[in-house]
Amino acid sequence: MLFSKKKIAILISDKGTGTNLQAIIDGVIFKKINAKIISVISDTKDAFGLKRAKKYKLPVKIVPKKEDLLPTLKKLNPDYICLAGWKQIILEQVLDNFPNRILNTHPGLIPDTLDGVVKNPDGTNAIWNKGKMTDKAIQNFINSKSTYAGCTNHFLSHEFDFGPVLGRCFEKIKKGDTVKSLYRRLKVKENKLYVDVLVRLCKKDGQKVLVVDGGGRGAALVDKYAQSEKVFRILAVPGNDLMQINTKKEVKIFPNLKTTDIYEILEICKKEKIDLVDVAQDNAVEAGLVDTLMLNGIPVIGPISSAGQIEWDKAWARKFMGKYSIPAPKYQIFYTEKEGKEYVKNLPAIKCFVKASGLAEGKGAIPANNKEEAINAIKQMSKFGRSGDTYLLEEWLKGEEFSAFALCDGENFQIVGYAQDHKRVFDQDLGPNTGGMGCVSNPLIVDKSIKKQVEEIFRKTVNGLKDEGRPYMGVLYLGVMVVKGKVLCLEFNARWGDPEAQVIIPGVKNDFIEIADAIIYGKIKNLKLKMDKQVRVALTATAKGYPVDYSDVKGKKIYGIENALRTGVKIYGAGIKKVNSNYVVAGGRVFHLVAEGKDILEARHKAYKAMKLINIEGNNLHYRTDIGWRDLERFKK
Ligand code: AMP
Ligand code: GLY
Secondary structure, rough: OOOOOOEEEEEHHHHHHHHHHHHHHHHHHHHOOOOOEEEEOOOOOOOOHHHHHOOOOOOOEEOOOHHHEEEEEEEEOOOOEEEEOOOOOOOHHHHHHOOEEEEEEEOOOOOOOOOOOOOEEOOOOOOOOOOOHHHHHHHHHHHOOOOOEEEEEOOOOOOOOOOOEEEEEEOOOOOOOHHHHHHHHHHHHHHHHHHHHHHHHHHHHEEEEEEEEEEEEEEHHHHHHHHHHOEEEEEEEOOOHHHHHHOOOOOEEOOOOOOOOOHHHHHHHHOOOOOEEEEEHHHHHHOOHHHHHHHOOOEEEOOOOOHHHHHOOOHHHHHHHOOOOOOOOOOOEEHHOOOOOOEEHHHOOEEHHHHHHOOOOOOOOEEOHHHHHHHHHHHHHHHHHHHHEEEEEOOOOOOOEEEEEEEEEOOEEEEEEEEEEEOEEEEEEEEOOOOOEEEEOOOOOOOHHHHHHHHHHHHHHHHHHOOOOOOOEEEEEEEEEEOOOOEEEEEEEEOOOOOOOHHHHHHHHOOHHHHHHHHHHOOOOOOOOOOOOEEEEEEEEEEOOOOOOHHHHOOOOEEHHHHHHOOEEEEEEEEEEOOOOEEEOOOOEEEEEEEEEOOHHHHHHHHHHHHOOEOOOOOOOOOOOOOOHHHHHHHHH
């Protein structure tokens, strides 16, 4: 099972009576807190709380020197560290090693932001008591004639008596209250608050998920994980500034990291005690991020690099398809420019796709209508660096394209949805190919016969990869061409599509943690997938000039995002940044707008209505106005 019991360490001293410690012990005993107390740490043998710890035979450690705390904690590696009367200063290095994992209780009302104020239940301003220790803090409530005293449970941060607030409690001050009488009552609430916070962190919404992706696909995943009751914090590498817009839960992004920064990502996982990583980007799969995380015992969704070879080595993938009788176009593999050119020259005529074998950000497939174009395309392969060293000439299939997505656990799979992308930049499928200009979910072309053929391809692929000793765990993307009712495999990708993910993921009703659990622990066969019946349309908004040259649009302001959101659509950011309070263009595909409806008509109507509310400074927004045209035609018939 994903997410077993959390490990907590409790730090005490001879200050205080250990009531918080006792409350936490009781919370664990009565199984309210889904955790194990792995150590009670004190700076002295004389701490009263140690008697309580010994009574329950809890492991105890005495750490008198503050310099020794970090090595001790590193060895224990608890999920959470609870300060419960600890009096030593926590050194910066300890904070750096356990970000958002050290809990503290403070006798005052800590605001959410440094310049904020907390309100008492009667609307008056509450007192922070920053820097005041217990008795002085309680005295300060009384001296200030405050109507309420209170406590805050928070994560420790570098700012003194501040940090992400986990919970607050209040106690009304009575006439004639002394420090003792007031604190006696407040203490009861403080103890309860500590337990409530730990119950929440360790059980229900205590999980931290890291999504490896920076675009709209990653944003759709962040949105879905945030909807899980079990998830309390989401991180994204590199993420983007719009990921926060669909959720109130904290989304922390790492804009300076790349998805292939394996060791930095591993460090984040260890430091933050990440419970689950979802690797959604192809280059990370190729680089072996999944392999590294698995070796380090971190639960991860995504294929190991050798299984992902089905995407990052198209020559290998075509041979694999041949070996396992997966219907595909005819192809030839070449290793030098000369070989390919000679081959083409010796043919009477050719119409083909020239494809770099390696990853090329979706730009590696070039259509060639004749011999001259084929030779030109072959010349371009060197542009892709190592990815173009090996390349393919493929039979040009004429038909209708769509893609299918399966959740795989290495042995079994379940199809989670279908989508139809629009690759060309302009309406009527004109202009150059892009990373995807818009998408519809569950396109009408997918009928019973097509479904059967798709299932057969997935079955052969999942079994084949298993037989090759490369079990595929994660989301498998199958891109196909339907030629006269027959499904042929154009490509596999070792991840969700972008923008296909944006129209399929929102329709999945299962908690994504349940799905992650099924993928990681081989339970896909028994997973009861629940999909809603809505049709979704994603419109991709690009900077004018994309995919050729949009350099003069970079940095321009984007207007109307909030207005569009108010109409009920989702917006998933991609090449977008927040500068001061403005969203600005940071990449070619700026964002994806997703609308849902009972049919294609309704979904399209909502999507285009919302998109009209948005623009880029200087009228520089571009999007296709005919997304879903095939389904629209079929629907009208
Ligand atoms: P890929 O880089 O393999 O994702 O291919 C990009 C796009 O090129 C596909 O989505 C198709 O539209 C087109 N394409 C690739 N290979 C073929 C082929 N053999 N026949 C026709 N179209 C193809
Ligand atoms: N939309 C195409 C892809 O994700 O590869």
